[in-house]
Amino acid sequence: MPLDELLIAIALCAYVVGALALLLYFFSRETWARNLGAALAILGCTAQFVQLVVRWESTHVWPLLNLYGSLSLFAAMSVAIYIGFAFRYRIWFAGGFVLALAAIFLAYGVTWYEGTMPPVPSLQSYWAKIHVPIVVSSYAAFLVSFVFSCVYLLKYYAEQSFSGRRVLATAAAEAGYRSGAGELSVNPMMGAVTDAGGIDFGRGIARETPAIAAAASSGSPVARWLLSLPTLAQLDVITYRAVAIGLPLISVGIITGAMWAKEAWGAYWQWDPKETAALFSWIIYLAYMHLHTRHAWRGVRTSWVSVIGFLSIIFCYLGVNIWISGLHSYKM
Amino acid sequence: MTLALRSLYAEFVRTFGNVLFAVTLFVVWGLFTLIGVVVEQGEDPSLYFQSYAAPIARAILRLSFDNIYHSPWYVGIIALILLSLAVCTFKRVIPARLPPLRPVSVEKIPLHAVFEAEGEAFDVRHRVGEFLAARGWQMRERLFGGVEWSFADRHNWARRGVLVAHAGFVIIAAGTTLYWARGFSGETALLTGHTAEIPQTHALIRLDNFAYKITPIMTKSGMVYQPVDYVSHVTVVGKDGIPKHLTVRVNHPIDIDGTLYYQASYGFGMQFLVSRQGERNAELSRRTLLEGDAFDLPGTQRTLVYERFAPTVDKQSGMPTADPRVSDPAVLLGASESGNSLGEALVPLGSAVDAGGGWRVMPQRYVLYSGFQYRYDPGVPLVGIGAFVLLAGLVISFYFLPARLYVRVDEAGPGRARVGAAATTVKGYDVFANEFERLMIALGRGIEPGPSRA
């Protein structure tokens, strides 16, 4: 097996096993599963980047000029951005979803592998080396934001469902909630509180999911598990931070794309389906950012916008390439 | 201003200055943009009737969804966004000032921390100030009712990030408008050896030679003929009247007096030998037709169309192959009579075909032509600056969070002080929670009197 194919196989296996390990960690909080999953995420991601370099070295063709190469980078960047977030915010728990999506996109990319071809004239530009990685990285950041908004929505609707069941009276919920807090040292971003050295932050774990807290204190394993996830506010902030990476990146991507288009086709903006689909996604994330400035809209609504935003990204990325032909079908 | 006018103006400012109104405009903008992605743009009306049910096709055409990006709807929504942005910027963003320096109820602010530290209050206060200043916080002290408050501000300048982002969008819009007002663009297809004059600039451009390179590559799903180069050698004469020999390639346009010329397409012009009862028709035989061109056969109701050039025809099947390199070329000719199609025929180069009425037509010789796009866009520098400004605004807004700390230090017994700190930011509390916690923990440790202080 050639080295580049071997590396892809390693990455794919690492993502699949890593996803399983991190999903196990998501549900069970087994530390070994987290460590294994984290190690495999790093291994898979590294193998992918090495593979891209190997392919470039051996073929002398920039490896991102077809769907295979670009999906491969998408998977690798999604995992890389996620690893960055996981280290920064201690949120390995969601890695199973990211790795699973990365594995799916990578496997799908492999089905587009046709061998090495010299690029068509319009792709023979230094812009290919700038524009493509930036755009793909923005998609990857949006994938990470999508995963966290899904976890947000899961917890939010679980809270709704628990409060619908009225497990306990609110007062009991509050009490149980507080007593439970001490055990919840796994709660990622609040880790600091436990070693706060006597500082009273006056917040404890945010009181935003009282029904889940009440159910947890009355012994519901699902609720206890839900409580071990970051608070809704924290999930919202993580989503926001991922979008704050993706939006400037997609903006740079659109701008560099326009500069390239100007060089290749004469006009920086031609209303080509790919350009306009990217503009559509940009508008959605712009709406996200503006909604996020309003307290009342932060949270469940912005999470839905993030989900819609990512669906639009997938449409822009794959839908337009596959279903709608235009200048980006690279005929010239 | 009358009362009614004033209240109308107030209502206008309230609506257009509202972020949720702006988001509604974004949604509409997004939907129009999406329509343009899904519905083919700028096609012949008949195509919409072929692709969609008649009522939908009619709606597409009536609502200008076939050319949505230049429709009144699209231009209108962008105008509304700009208006909303302007109102919002002047009425909300610019007037937004630093929060006033005034005492707060520390514990009522969701982001707060209270802890005790060793030392006299004034000393601890001093150490807190030093600690925060060393981390880039701008410190100010004020006395309120005998209580000394410290106010720490960070990234104050970044409060203007929103303004910068908004200005960027306005500059881009201005650059685009400049193109509409003063720019132009066009296309020209030039046969080898021919010269064209560009109507807007009167520049002359002659195609000396066009070449393309195609590499056959065996892939997993079969042979692919990959184009790898298109190159036009041209002679141009601009305002200075001096002919210049230049090369135009994809991604390498040429600049003649500020107008850029791009390699856009290529094709095969065709010369036909047209004869009737053995006698050559000089006029028709002299012409070189581009793909899609037609000519009428004199004395008949017939029209022939040079539909397409087939570079290689498979000898066995007689059908065109996917190979775009010229080896056994043929021409697809269409015929119609009084507007009614009579069918098509694939005619190899050098073979004559009976066109009826005694006419015979023979594709004789092909001539390569090169298609150029040209464009003069005085708005480009402005759009470039706008894009840069917009980007700078995004980065400032997302990565430099202006925050204010309210700190008070009180005596908490002999040799001990109680530190209370609260934080506010322009983006609420949650986004700063982590950092605030880390900062407070570091502050608690950082202001412990160490040996160096003793």
Ligand code: HEM
């Ligand atoms: C289409 C072009 C626009 C762009 C590129 C843009 C960009 C931005 C950015 C990057 C932010 C900062 C968001 C954050 O910090 O999370 C922002 C905030 C804001 N935008 Fe826009 N914006 C646009 C249009 C508008 C319009 C039409 C309005 C009119 C109401 C508006 C009103 C605001 C307001 C009020 C804020 C600040 C909200 C706050 O911090 O409380 N924007 N904008």
